[in-house]
Amino acid sequence: MAKIKKKIKTIKVNADKCNGCRTCEVMCSAFHATPKYSSNNPARSRIQIITDRLADIWLPVFAGEYTASECTGRNKYVIDGKEYAECDSCRASCPSRDLFKEPDSGLPLKCDMCDGEEEPICVKWCLVDALSYEVREEEREEEPKLGEMEIGLQALADRHGMQKILDTIVRLSKKG
Numbered sequence: 574m575a576k577i578k579k580k581i582k583t584i585k586v587n588a589d590k591c592n593g594c595r596t597c598e599v600m601c602s603a604f605h606a607t608p609k610y611s612s613n614n615p616a617r618s619r620i621q622i623i624t625d626r627l628a629d630i631w632l633p634v635f636a637g638e639y640t641a642s643e644c645t646g647r648n649k650y651v652i653d654g655k656e657y658a659e660c661d662s663c664r665a666s667c668p669s670r671d672l673f674k675e676p677d678s679g680l681p682l683k684c685d686m687c688d689g690e691e692e693p694i695c696v697k698w699c700l701v702d703a704l705s706y707e708v709r710e711e712e713r714e715e716e717p718k719l720g721e722m723e724i725g726l727q728a729l730a731d732r733h734g735m736q737k738i739l740d741t742i743v744r745l746s747k748k749g
């Protein structure tokens with residue numbers, strides 16, 4: 574496979590600085606609204622703040638890959654004396670929780686690093702610098718990349734079966 578130079582975009586999370594203001598959730602959902610900034614709904618955000626007030630836990634987590642099945646095992650972390658629940662640090666949109674799913678359709682959400690912007694919107698609006706952005710170049714083997722539509726179709730096919738999706742597309746195309 575051919576080697577390519579790939580830009581690796583990283584958002585560094587300093588959880589100690591996060592105060593749980595949730596501005597990042599509001600701004601992410603507004604940026605991804607259609608048209609842009611026409612509405613906001615933090616449930617549509619691709620960053621979520623995992624919160625346990627009594628344990629003083631505020632953990633920003635970004636939506637990662639969609640997975641059709643939940644984990645066979647789970648992990649608990651204790652960091653600086655704080656115990657994090659089993660799914661707290663997981664980025665996946667998966668069947669075991671409602672996180673990172675579009676609330677109306679149930680389709681998976683994934684952080685796209687605000688592609689095309691100089692700096693991710695959540696980083697820009699985190700006024701206490703709990704989030705910071707870095708870009709570096711690495712040499713990697715080229716790999717096929719799934720787009721947002723393919724990931725959504727894959728999720729629908731896993732839930733309803735490919736034949737039902739095809740039948741629906743045929744039926745809808747006849748209406749149009």
Ligand code: SF4
Pocket residue numbers: 590591592593594595596597598622633698699700701702703704
């Ligand atoms: S904007 Fe920053 S401080 Fe506020 S919740 Fe998000 S990460 Fe935490």
Ligand code: SF4
Pocket residue numbers: 600601602604618619620635636683684685686687693694695696
């Ligand atoms: S980088 Fe962009 S898409 Fe990802 S969580 Fe932040 S605002 Fe949302």
